[in-house]
Amino acid sequence: MKNNxxxxxxxxxxxxxxxxxxxxxxxxxxxxxANAGAEGASAEDIAKALxxxxxLTVWGWAPQLEPIxxxxxxxxxxxxxxxxxxxxxxxHYTKLQNAVKAGSGAPDVAQIEYNALPQFALSDSLVNLxxxxxxELKDNYTQSTWGSVNLNDGVYAxxxxxxPMAMFYRADVFEKHGIxxxxxxxxxxxxxxxxxxxxxxxxxxxDTGDAGFTTSxxxxxxxxxxxxxxxTKVAVDLQDEGAKKWTGTWNQLLKDDLLSPxxxxxxxxxxxxxxxxxxxxxxxxxxxxxxxSGAAGxxxxxxxxxxxxxxxxxxxxxxxxxxxxxxxxxxxxxxAAYGFLQFANGPEGSKIHAANxxxxxxxxDLESESFLNAESAYFGGQKINEVLVQASKDVxxxxxxxxxxxxxxxxxxxxxxxxxxxxxxxxxxxxAWQDATAKYGQQQGFTVTTK
Amino acid sequence: xxxxxxxPFMAVFLLVFVxxxxxAFYLSLFQNQMVGGDKFVGGANYLQALGDPQFWDSVTRVAxxxxxxxxxxxxxxxxxxxxxxxxxxRASSFFRISVFLPxxxxxxxxxxxxxxxxxxxxxxxxxxxxFFGLDLAEPxxxxxxxxxxxxxxxxxxxxxxxxxxxxxxxxxxAELYEAANLDGAGTFRVIRSIKLPSIRGAIxxxxxFSVIGSFQLFxxxxxxxxxxxxxxxxxxxxxxxxxxxxxAGQQFNYAAAISIxxxxxxxxxxxxxQLSGSRKDA
Numbered sequence: 001m002k003n004n005x006x007x008x009x010x011x012x013x014x015x016x017x018x019x020x021x022x023x024x025x026x027x028x029x030x031x032x033x034a035n036a037g038a039e040g041a042s043a044e045d046i047a048k049a050l051x052x053x054x055x056l057t058v059w060g061w062a063p064q065l066e067p068i069x070x071x072x073x074x075x076x077x078x079x080x081x082x083x084x085x086x087x088x089x090x091x092h093y094t095k096l097q098n099a100v101k102a103g104s105g106a107p108d109v110a111q112i113e114y115n116a117l118p119q120f121a122l123s124d125s126l127v128n129l130x131x132x133x134x135x136e137l138k139d140n141y142t143q144s145t146w147g148s149v150n151l152n153d154g155v156y157a158x159x160x161x162x163x164p165m166a167m168f169y170r171a172d173v174f175e176k177h178g179i180x181x182x183x184x185x186x187x188x189x190x191x192x193x194x195x196x197x198x199x200x201x202x203x204x205x206x207d208t209g210d211a212g213f214t215t216s217x218x219x220x221x222x223x224x225x226x227x228x229x230x231x232t233k234v235a236v237d238l239q240d241e242g243a244k245k246w247t248g249t250w251n252q253l254l255k256d257d258l259l260s261p262x263x264x265x266x267x268x269x270x271x272x273x274x275x276x277x278x279x280x281x282x283x284x285x286x287x288x289x290x291x292x293s294g295a296a297g298x299x300x301x302x303x304x305x306x307x308x309x310x311x312x313x314x315x316x317x318x319x320x321x322x323x324x325x326x327x328x329x330x331x332x333x334x335x336a337a338y339g340f341l342q343f344a345n346g347p348e349g350s351k352i353h354a355a356n357x358x359x360x361x362x363x364x365d366l367e368s369e370s371f372l373n374a375e376s377a378y379f380g381g382q383k384i385n386e387v388l389v390q391a392s393k394d395v396x397x398x399x400x401x402x403x404x405x406x407x408x409x410x411x412x413x414x415x416x417x418x419x420x421x422x423x424x425x426x427x428x429x430x431x432a433w434q435d436a437t438a439k440y441g442q443q444q445g446f447t448v449t450t451k
Numbered sequence: 452x453x454x455x456x457x458x459p460f461m462a463v464f465l466l467v468f469v470x471x472x473x474x475a476f477y478l479s480l481f482q483n484q485m486v487g488g489d490k491f492v493g494g495a496n497y498l499q500a501l502g503d504p505q506f507w508d509s510v511t512r513v514a515x516x517x518x519x520x521x522x523x524x525x526x527x528x529x530x531x532x533x534x535x536x537x538x539x540x541r542a543s544s545f546f547r548i549s550v551f552l553p554x555x556x557x558x559x560x561x562x563x564x565x566x567x568x569x570x571x572x573x574x575x576x577x578x579x580x581x582f583f584g585l586d587l588a589e590p591x592x593x594x595x596x597x598x599x600x601x602x603x604x605x606x607x608x609x610x611x612x613x614x615x616x617x618x619x620x621x622x623x624x625a626e627l628y629e630a631a632n633l634d635g636a637g638t639f640r641v642i643r644s645i646k647l648p649s650i651r652g653a654i655x656x657x658x659x660f661s662v663i664g665s666f667q668l669f670x671x672x673x674x675x676x677x678x679x680x681x682x683x684x685x686x687x688x689x690x691x692x693x694x695x696x697x698x699a700g701q702q703f704n705y706a707a708a709i710s711i712x713x714x715x716x717x718x719x720x721x722x723x724x725q726l727s728g729s730r731k732d733a
Contacts, residue, residue: 101701209680231486267573410700413680413685445484445487
């Protein structure tokens with residue numbers, strides 16, 4: 001009933017808007033208007049909505065949103081955008097979830113990372129953008145990012161950035177100790193041993209346990225721990241072959257104290273990235289801007305190489321972070337909100353995004369000559385985007401996250417984190433994580449199966 | 452007529468105390484699921500909590516904390532108060548303010564400060580270990596973390612309790628000391644027979660405050676979690692458990708049940724402490 005009521009309100013608003021500015025939009029008549037769904041709008045409706053005095057509220061923390069909003073307001077002077085930063089990551093999702101639960105107070109548009117998207121999409125908080133014709137945009141985005149927003153036969157966000165993983169490494173450190181750049185995980189473990197033996201203060205990488213990193217590593221290894229069947233059936237299997245492959249490698253590093261026990265994003269971490277005591281990072285392609293600002297002292301020393309693999313020569317990588325923007329069901333002006341998405345996540349917005357240090361998800365930007373050929377002074381003149389764009393093509397397909405991934409990630413340190421803390425077996429940690437995750441899923445009414 | 456005087460208090464009391472408790476109790480009788488929505492479940496959340504190993508793990512942890520940290524802190528506070536009261540200290544007002552000062556530092560700032568001191572590589576502990584080539588205890592490791600938090604709390608609240616004791620000592624009539632002096636009682640005899648019995652009430656109050664404070668432990672572990680994520684679980688203390696359940700897990704109803712159980716437990720323990728304190732008076 002509630003939905004019906006809301007539909008009527010939207011319909012009335014749309015009707016009123018079309019009567020007011022009906023004459024103005026006659027020029028954009030080429031697109032199809034027939035397939036506007038229950039909550040959707042045609043291209044004409046969207047154009048009209050963008051030419052009407054409105055205010056949109058956008059929640060997000062990406063630094064690129066600010067210039068994008070400025071450009072949007074310049075192009076559509078009648079639409080005012082309130083850009084609010086209500087927190088980063090989990091803090092943001094908590095506020096968003098609370099507003100959704102409260103039934104009011106949610107923004108029109110929200111930034112949502114790929115791993116949190118199922119939670120909001122499947123709980124019916126987000127507008128299915130197919131109703132606005134988003135399906136047509138499919139070919140503009142990389143296969144892996146489109147796969148991340150395409151859930152249960154709906155499209156729940158438009159991709160903004162992406163984070164195909166690569167190996168960032170300190171050329172100077174490898175050269176100093178005469179270690180060759182690893183291309184497989186076995187070589188990586190060997191390099192870790194050699195490096196730590198040569199300099200007890202140096203580590204191949206830092207890792208104290210991070211849910212996003214773990215799931216990405218399992219992704220690269222070919223694991224598919226989370227499978228969804230419809231919107232209520234979930235299977236959790238953190239003991240599959242991919243997960244075991246990853247723990248097989250990572251247990252060796254953990255057991256032999258080859259991982260720098262420094263928490264990511266701490267001051268100490270940036271110090272390690274600057275002074276060379278952390279020699280590599282396996283991380284998403286959005287990292288260069290962070291390195292430049294956080295580890296300015298290491299300018300000229302970092303390089304990028306493809307992520308090491310389990311089989312020599314068989315390129316494989318995974319997405320790590322990245323996300324897009326979604327329209328909330330609570331929005332009173334969905335057509336204008338979608339119009340904002342079309343701008344921010346379309347060709348115009350993605351250019352601004354890339355120019356401000358973001359790593360795009362749009363094929364046109366990824367393949368543009370100027371992007372590919374850009375030489376980074378920080379990376380000693382290397383054309384880093386050649387490596388990173390190739391990585392975006394090598395992402396292993398078929399991955400999905402849980403519809404309650406943000407909660408699962410919040411209890412990661414209770415389970416897998418314990419294995420890190422005690423230098424135990426990561427497999428046991430993953431088993432504990434799987435069980436705790438499944439228990440929560442069942443409490444939330446899902447049908448959960450585990451192996 | 453009497454109601455008119457009590458009225459303003461009652462209105463505020465009902466609004467800010469009784470109403471939230473009742474609302475939490477109401478919430479605790481329901482269950483909200485991502486699949487299935489809201490439903491009435493009666494006492495199911497309470498039954499679940501009573502059989503929840505993570506909940507009891509957190510309760511046990513604060514109980515251990517209480518049994519170890521509270522006596523140490525109160526003993527230190529008592530010692531400092533008696534030292535102040537003895538009149539033998541030079542610069543006693545400087546001593547008093549410097550012991551009290553940590554209480555004026557906000558708990559968040561205090562915890563961050565101690566967190567940096569504890570840090571194994573960047574902190575004071577790390578530097579000391581490095582300088583002497585030692586491998587002393589790591590305060591942020593899972594086996595030491597509770598003691599490290601206890602240390603922060605002791606540092607923060609010793610001065611506060613000292614002031615409670617000291618003000619109680621100040622109101623002891625001077626005649627008692629004169630009489631004791633005439634009877635030839637020494638300093639320690641005076642402490643044992645006059646000072647301690649006279650401030651028993653203050654000790655009781657300080658104990659109850661500390662018991663409640665221990666059960667409500669939240670700020671310190673929640674902030675240190677950022678520095679030591681693998682040592683502090685999401686259910687480290689009952690309050691942290693309730694917080695994470697409701698804000699990370701959207702389980703408001705279950706968190707409400709846990710809060711109510713913790714409230715009842717705290718009242719019981721505080722009452723037992725008060726009883727055992729007042730029995731000595733009889």
